[in-house]
Amino acid sequence: MVLFYKGLWYNNSMKKIGLLGATGSIGTQTLTILREFQHLRLSFLSAHRQTDRLSELVAEFRPDFVIVTDPDAYSQVGRLDVPVYGPDDYISAIEQSDADILINAIVGTSGLLPTVKWIEWGRTLALANKESLVSAGELVTNLRQQSGAQIVPIDSEHSAIWQSLQGNDPKSVHKIILTASGGAFRDHTKQEITGLPAKAALKHPNWSMGQKITIDSATLVNKGLEVMEAKWLFDLREDQIEVLIHRESIIHSMVEYVDGAIMAQLGVPDMKLPILYALEHPKRLATSWPKLDWSQIPTLHFEKPDTERFPGLALAYEAMRKGGTMPLVFNVANEVYVEEYLKDKITFYGITDRIAQAMADHEVMQQPSVADLLALEAQLRQQLKETS
Numbered sequence: 001m002v003l004f005y006k007g008l009w010y011n012n013s014m015k016k017i018g019l020l021g022a023t024g025s026i027g028t029q030t031l032t033i034l035r036e037f038q039h040l041r042l043s044f045l046s047a048h049r050q051t052d053r054l055s056e057l058v059a060e061f062r063p064d065f066v067i068v069t070d071p072d073a074y075s076q077v078g079r080l081d082v083p084v085y086g087p088d089d090y091i092s093a094i095e096q097s098d099a100d101i102l103i104n105a106i107v108g109t110s111g112l113l114p115t116v117k118w119i120e121w122g123r124t125l126a127l128a129n130k131e132s133l134v135s136a137g138e139l140v141t142n143l144r145q146q147s148g149a150q151i152v153p154i155d156s157e158h159s160a161i162w163q164s165l166q167g168n169d170p171k172s173v174h175k176i177i178l179t180a181s182g183g184a185f186r187d188h189t190k191q192e193i194t195g196l197p198a199k200a201a202l203k204h205p206n207w208s209m210g211q212k213i214t215i216d217s218a219t220l221v222n223k224g225l226e227v228m229e230a231k232w233l234f235d236l237r238e239d240q241i242e243v244l245i246h247r248e249s250i251i252h253s254m255v256e257y258v259d260g261a262i263m264a265q266l267g268v269p270d271m272k273l274p275i276l277y278a279l280e281h282p283k284r285l286a287t288s289w290p291k292l293d294w295s296q297i298p299t300l301h302f303e304k305p306d307t308e309r310f311p312g313l314a315l316a317y318e319a320m321r322k323g324g325t326m327p328l329v330f331n332v333a334n335e336v337y338v339e340e341y342l343k344d345k346i347t348f349y350g351i352t353d354r355i356a357q358a359m360a361d362h363e364v365m366q367q368p369s370v371a372d373l374l375a376l377e378a379q380l381r382q383q384l385k386e387t388s
């Protein structure tokens with residue numbers, strides 16, 4: 001079937017996308033995909049403080065509406081050709097939207113509410129915002145079972161696992177192997193790392209990403225978050241999730257089956273592929289992007305993660321084991337202290353030392369509601385900032 005929509009013709013594969021966090025790294029790469037594949041149309045997009053490019057984005061992508069999530073930026077945003085919703089009314093706006101799929105590419109625990117709501121409404125979520133699934137894993141999983149919603153991963157490791165699961169029985173998975181680049185400080189001693197500023201940690205060896213996730217890669221907190229993300233996405237036990245340092249980031253992750261067969265997904269480190277696969281699976285669309293040139297890759301390296309130099313990973317496993325509200329505490333503490341490190345107010349190890357303290361001070365509440373989680377997030381953010 002061919003459709004005529006907003007002055008253009010489309011075939012019936014047209015898909016409407018809601019994009020939260022459109023101005024960030026994942027958001028910008030999603031927009032690049034939308035430029036290349038005209039059947040993918042924007043239903044809405046959100047910006048937080050970066051509102052300067054909104055009119056340009058509206059003119060180019062013609063979304064039905066836009067969202068500005070920061071209260072001050074919202075109160076100052078000028079007139080646009082489409083309706084603008086703010087932090088207090090954007091949830092009901094996205095509920096009423098005709099988006100077929102929501103890409104949640106907000107950074108941090110602020111992505112929790114749209115994740116929870118979208119799943120509650122039984123809709124399809126393409127998840128970049130791992131912090132929401134980590135903080136509210138049990139709740140989101142229960143809601144997903146009740147509503148029949150689908151969560152498709154954007155995170156490259158989880159996309160690799162999802163791709164490696166195709167055509168196989170999920171019950172025959174023995175374990176998954178999450179690969180990690182090792183981050184900016186992988187070749188430094190503990191003593192050297194202690195004195196290194198955020199500017200050095202922001203130089204990721206393989207990926208170009210937002211600031212927070214780049215610091216999270218250096219501390220291995222990102223891999224810890226991904227362990228918890230994998231647990232909820234693929235219904236795995238702790239002993240089924242292994243982390244392996246693979247410095248080239250060519251193998252994006254692997255699945256080992258009970259018979260010993262290992263399936264992996266490989267390719268150049270480029271987030272556009274997992275974003276496109278999340279939108280189009282099981283179809284694979286031909287792209288113009290650079291492909292892997294094996295002649296340029298003489299060796300692939302693998303090693304065990306060093307939890308002595310990078311204690312973030314062990315803390316994440318501990319948060320996962322304690323469950324309930326503890327993963328949220330791990331997350332919020334990390335967000336608060338990564339910000340402090342980015343301002344050079346604390347050292348690199350100050351981040352994980354303070355996460356450990358915040359976790360030690362917290363009394364876990366099991367099976368928290370959304371309201372419990374949101375209240376705890378606000379309270380912790382305030383409290384940890386004051387005492388840092």
Ligand code: NAD
Nearest residue numbers: 021022023024025026048069106107110128129130209210
């Ligand atoms: P980024 O910092 O580049 O962009 C974040 C986006 O969120 C921006 O659009 C920003 O305006 C918006 N934002 C910031 N604070 C907000 C708030 N309080 N409320 C609402 N919106 C807010 O981050 P990124 O690197 O694009 O990462 C986004 C998410 O995707 C993170 O959860 C990250 O872990 C995940 N992710 C990113 C990559 C990557 O390659 N960048 C890879 C895997 C997963």
Ligand code: MG
Nearest residue numbers: 155156157226
């Ligand atoms: Mg990842």
